[in-house]
Every structure is written in structure tokens, then in C-alpha cells.
Amino acid sequence: MAQQRNTILITGASSGLGQGMAREFAKQGRNLCLCARRVDRLEALKAELEQQNANIKVSIKALDVNQHDDVFSVFNEFKQEFGSIDRFIINAGMGKGAALGTGYFHANKATAETNFVAALAQCEAAMTILREQQQGHLVTISSMSAFRGMPRAMTVYAATKAGLASLTEGIRADLMKTYGSNSPIKVSTIYPGYIRSEINEKVKNTPFMVDTETGCRLLAEAINKEPVKAYVPRWPWALMAFLMKRLPLKWVLKLS
Structure with missing residues (x-):
């Protein structure tokens, strides 16, 4: 039985999946630590959530996850404010990019730095607090694209999400070495399928796409189980994951 996590920190909470998950956890009565670059959006979200549920506490802080020292400072400030943080959701990311060799190294580099190096900083800061607390839940938001190499604009994005998934499993492996199979610190990798958000709002006619509200409700439900x-959603993406890992690349490209 998964524990009740009363205080949840979400990065990249000003839009998209981060914003949607904040709304879902607020409905469940959880206290929230929300951080992102766009403070005006965080302020509006804080007011909305506290109006909907007067029994929760919502704290917001500006954070550019590529400023790595700030990641540690902000996470620690939230910890001091709330006393403990029960769950960290490492969600901040970006989807810029283009086929390698076409003159867009700057965009591919920005995606690599934000989705992997900055995620490493967030995981490091979160795990420092979780180890100190000797309890809690680390969640990373990967992607279905992590299972195979992807073409064009998705090439670097998919690689970073594969790297994040591997990093997360490595953290779990390390905890198993320390605590055995019953670690008090739980670690989850979440693979969203096609959920409508700002990162993909211009993509049209995509099969199996679900709206933001439905997708974020399902994300929150999955995270609460601490797998x-x-x-997410489980159908058809559990089957797709099985197929993507086994089919020849030319067939995987037809599925993507």
C-alpha cells in the first residue's frame, strides 16, 4: 500500500503536465511546492488552487532548472518551509530540436541540457533531502519516446528521456544496495504517451492523444500507486512499449 504523500514538489509547474498535475493533487488535498521560470503563471495557479481548496498550502518559487545552484537552493527553501517534502516530481523539460547536421545544434544542446543535465541536478537535490529524511518518493517524467531512437526533431529529445529513465533506474538500484527491496525511499519512472500540452499543441491528427485534464488525472493516479x-494512459501505451522494444526500427517509426 502506497503511503499518503502530503507535501509534493513539482518542477515545471507553470504550464502543461506540471500545471495539470498540480491541479489534480490540489483536489486530493495535498500541499504543493511549485516552481518554474514564469512566476506570473505560478501566482495565478496558486490563487486558483487555494480558492478551490482552502485547506491546502501552496508555495511558489521562481526556478530556471538550468541554473543548477538555484535548484539546490530552491529545493532546500521548500524543505525548510514545510519541514519535509514527501514527493518530488521531476517534470521540467523542453522539446526543441532538429535532425542532427542541419544547423540546429543550439536547439539540440538546449534540449539535452534541460532534459538531462538539469534533471540530474533536480534528482541530486531531491535525493539529498530524501536521504536526510530517510523516506519519500522520487518521480521522474520520461516519455514513450525513450524506448527507441526517434527521427528529426525527436532525436535528442528521445535520447534525453532514455537517459533520464536510466538515471532513475540507477538511483533505484543504488537504494536497493543500501536498503534492500524495502527501501523507505520509493522511485518511479513515468512514461507519458500522447497527452495534449503546450509542448505538442501544434501537433495535429495524432492517434491516441488525450486531453490535458484526462492525461493529468491519469498521471496523478499512476504516481499515487508509486510503481x-x-x-500513461496504460492503453495503448503498455502494449506500445512492449512492441517498441522488440520491433525493427522501420516498424517502430510507423508507430511513432
Whole structure:
């Protein structure tokens, strides 16, 4: 039985999946630590959530996850404010990019730095607090694209999400070495399928796309179960994960 996590920190909370998950956890009565670059959006979200549920506390802080020292400072400030943080959701990311060799190294580099190096900083800061507390839940938001190499604009994005998934499993492996199979610190990798958000709002006619509200409700439900990994929505993405890992690349490209 998964524990009740009363205080949840979400990065990249000003839009998209981060914003949607904040709304879902607020409905469940959880206290929230929300951080992102766009403070005006965070302020509006804080007012909305506190109006909907007067029994929760919502704290917001400006954070550019590529400023790595700030990641540690902000996480620690939230910890001091709330006393403990029960769950960290490492969600901040970006989707810029283009086929390698076409003159867009700057965009591919920005995606690599934000989705992997900055995620490493967030995981490091979160795990420092979780180890100190000797309890809690680390969640990373990967992607179904992590299972195979992807073409064009998705090439670097998919690689970073594969790296994040591997990093997360490595953290779990390390905790198993320390605590055995019953670690008080739980670690989950979440693989979202096609959920409508700002990062993909211009993509049209995509099969199996679900709206933001539905997708974020399913994300929150999956996270609360504290699985080792979860595909969201489960249908058809659990089957797709099985196929993507086994089919020849030319067939995977037809599925993507």
C-alpha cells in the first residue's frame, strides 16, 4: 500500500503536465511546492488552487532548472518551509530540436541540457533531502519516446528521456544496495504517451492523444500507486512499449 504523500514538489509547474498535475493533487488535498521560470503563471495557479481548496498550502518559487545552484537552493527553501517534502516530481523539460547536421545544434544542446543535465541536478537535490529524511518518493517524467531512437526533431529529445529513465533506474538500484527491496525511499519512472500540452499543441491528427485534464488525472493516479514504472494512459501505451522494444526500427517509426 502506497503511503499518503502530503507535501509534493513539482518542477515545471507553470504550464502543461506540471500545471495539470498540480491541479489534480490540489483536489486530493495535498500541499504543493511549485516552481518554474514564469512566476506570473505560478501566482495565478496558486490563487486558483487555494480558492478551490482552502485547506491546502501552496508555495511558489521562481526556478530556471538550468541554473543548477538555484535548484539546490530552491529545493532546500521548500524543505525548510514545510519541514519535509514527501514527493518530488521531476517534470521540467523542453522539446526543441532538429535532425542532427542541419544547423540546429543550439536547439539540440538546449534540449539535452534541460532534459538531462538539469534533471540530474533536480534528482541530486531531491535525493539529498530524501536521504536526510530517510523516506519519500522520487518521480521522474520520461516519455514513450525513450524506448527507441526517434527521427528529426525527436532525436535528442528521445535520447534525453532514455537517459533520464536510466538515471532513475540507477538511483533505484543504488537504494536497493543500501536498503534492500524495502527501501523507505520509493522511485518511479513515468512514461507519458500522447497527452495534449503546450509542448505538442501544434501537433495535429495524432492517434491516441488525450486531453490535458484526462492525461493529468491519469498521471496523478499512476504516481499515487508509486510503481517502479508506469505507462500513461496504460492503453495503448503498455502494449506500445512492449512492441517498441522488440520491433525493427522501420516498424517502430510507423508507430511513432
